[in-house]
Amino acid sequence: MTAKQHTIMLVDGMALLFRGFFATAFRGNFMKTSNGIPTNGVYQFMRYFLDAADKFEPTHVVCCWDMGSKTFRTDLYDGYKANRSNPPEELIPQFDLVKEVVEAFDIPNIGLENYEADDCIGTLARQYAKHHDVLILTGDQDILQLVDDGIRVAIMRKGIGNYDIFKQDTFVGQKGIHPRQIVDLKGLMGDTSDNYPGVKGIGQKTALKLIQEYETIDQILDNMDKLPNGVRKKIRENMDMLHLSRKLAEIRCDISVECMLDDALFHYDKQMAEDKLADLEFDHLMKLLH
Missing domain, CATH: 1.10.150.20 (5' to 3' exonuclease, C-terminal subdomain)
Known part of the structure; x- marks a missing residue:
């Protein structure tokens, strides 16, 4: 078997953003810029992301997003995710904001109308795993079905820097069944x-x-x-x-998304990233970058 060339980290954007928002919002103290824009979810998203990038050392990164609540699954079943309340109002402006920050780090934001981020992750993971190692960063156990030869999943646990890693050869021992x-x-x-x-x-x-x-x-x-x-x-x-x-x-692994590897190379312009963090008054994150 030939050695895999790169390590590609696929980030489940919504999972990190929601997790970051609720981890820092439980006391009702929302970080805000001096202009009053709430930023706690974006700030914590970046802390999670930078820790994972440091720990797993990916050569390439892609961030995947849901594109709204209507998908082919809601067409199949009206009740799908119907139990979920609307996002808190402090989170709503952070959906666009977090994508701007991701973009400032020169990371592609990927999403497709009518599908979930999981389907984008599944499709890209299958494409990349033919020649490269794939690591999926998420808090969502559903994604474990994608574990395969060349595809690992890092499930985030409480706090920062704690992960349960699932890979093909140890999966049955951890879960008692195969990923599929x-x-x-x-x-x-x-x-x-x-x-x-x-x-x-x-x-x-x-x-x-x-x-x-x-x-x-x-x-x-x-x-x-x-x-x-x-x-x-x-x-x-x-x-x-x-x-x-x-x-x-079932996560769909055959939808029409693609991201060329050259576009996903994890190599950002430090000045551009720092300018964006400075805009949002993320002084602590700027120190982490250094």
Whole structure:
């Protein structure tokens, strides 16, 4: 096997921004510029990003974003993410602001209407992993389904600089199933944070046991006669939602996004980056850059 040439870090922009915002907003003290623009989410986003760049030393970086709440998943199922409240008003101006900061570091911002950041990450990860090492930076467990040969996932934990790293050869030991089986697992148990039910009455424990025993939803359905009566009844009564939930859980890896590697080279103009940080009065971050 030939050595991989580069390490490409794909950043789940929304995951870092939301995490950064809520990590610093719990006391209601929002960092603001002297013009009154709230910046706490952007500031913490950059702290997370700079720590990860320092730790993982990527040669290339791409940042992926959701492009609004309407996607092909909301077309498939009205209730998808319908449990989520509107973002806090202090966060709204930071959506554009964070992209400006990312741009000042000469990092491409990637997103596609009708799809989620996860789908952009999945598609780019598959493209890049053919010849390079890919590291996905996120706080979102859904993305673990993308772990593969050449694709690692760093899940951020509480605080800064704490990560759970998932890679292909140790994944089963950590999670008890293979990365691709996560989609079927979530088809069975649903996902409360994304608001789809899976099979009503089947929780994580039962779903995991079924996947470990039968490997896929299709094989579970082929062996219905071997299942306990209660489980069989639940699956039969929720068959449509089982298939729909599986579809909602699966990250698309074939959408029409691309980013040329030359555009993603992690090599920024220090002056431009510092000017942007100075605009936002991020004095501490400027010290970190030095």
